[in-house]
Amino acid sequence: MRKSDGSRTLQGARESAPPKAGRLPSPVVRSHLMTEKELIEKAKRARLKAYAPYSNFKVGAALLTKSGKVYTGANVENSTFGLTVCAERVAVFKAVNKGDKDFAKIAVVTDRNPPVTPCGACRQVLSEFVKDLRIVCANLEGKVERYTLKELLPEAFDRRSTDKT
Numbered sequence: 001m002r003k004s005d006g007s008r009t010l011q012g013a014r015e016s017a018p019p020k021a022g023r024l025p026s027p028v029v030r031s032h033l034m035t036e037k038e039l040i041e042k043a044k045r046a047r048l049k050a051y052a053p054y055s056n057f058k059v060g061a062a063l064l065t066k067s068g069k070v071y072t073g074a075n076v077e078n079s080t081f082g083l084t085v086c087a088e089r090v091a092v093f094k095a096v097n098k099g100d101k102d103f104a105k106i107a108v109v110t111d112r113n114p115p116v117t118p119c120g121a122c123r124q125v126l127s128e129f130v131k132d133l134r135i136v137c138a139n140l141e142g143k144v145e146r147y148t149l150k151e152l153l154p155e156a157f158d159r160r161s162t163d164k165t
Helices: 036-047 087-097 120-127
Strands: 060-065 070-074 103-110 134-139 144-148
Touching: 036 060, 036 070, 036 087, 036 103, 036 134, 060 087, 070 087, 087 103, 087 120
Parallel strands: 103 134
Antiparallel strands: 060 070, 060 103, 134 144
16 A cells, blocks of 8 residues: 555555654563562462362462463362372463463462472473572462472483583
């Protein structure tokens, strides 16, 4: 399609007007400014979707990316237990499937006291993407404990572990 100045634009394409003189465009508000409480609430809501008919141990997770997106997960049990998938890994797999691999924080919620930390398998999966992840563990009574992934998994298995020397 030709514009009045003779230049072309793609049909259906939208043009954005430049900002008015002296004004900057509005900054994009990132939800990575989400409060810890809000992230915990998302994990609590995710927990309600857990499938845990064998243990009745329901877990919810909310994974915050550095771009501000949140991916939630709930554990899904299987009668063979070994095929059970934890809430944290469900959230990670959803994020990776959408192309997000830069994680900032994860909230994990259970009904246990004290709050439960991610299992070893979840710690290892999280460490594949970020070594300094902030982990918030909470329970339904409002108790909150904070860790870093490095604290919970100081010597993660990584590429160096498979390199031949």
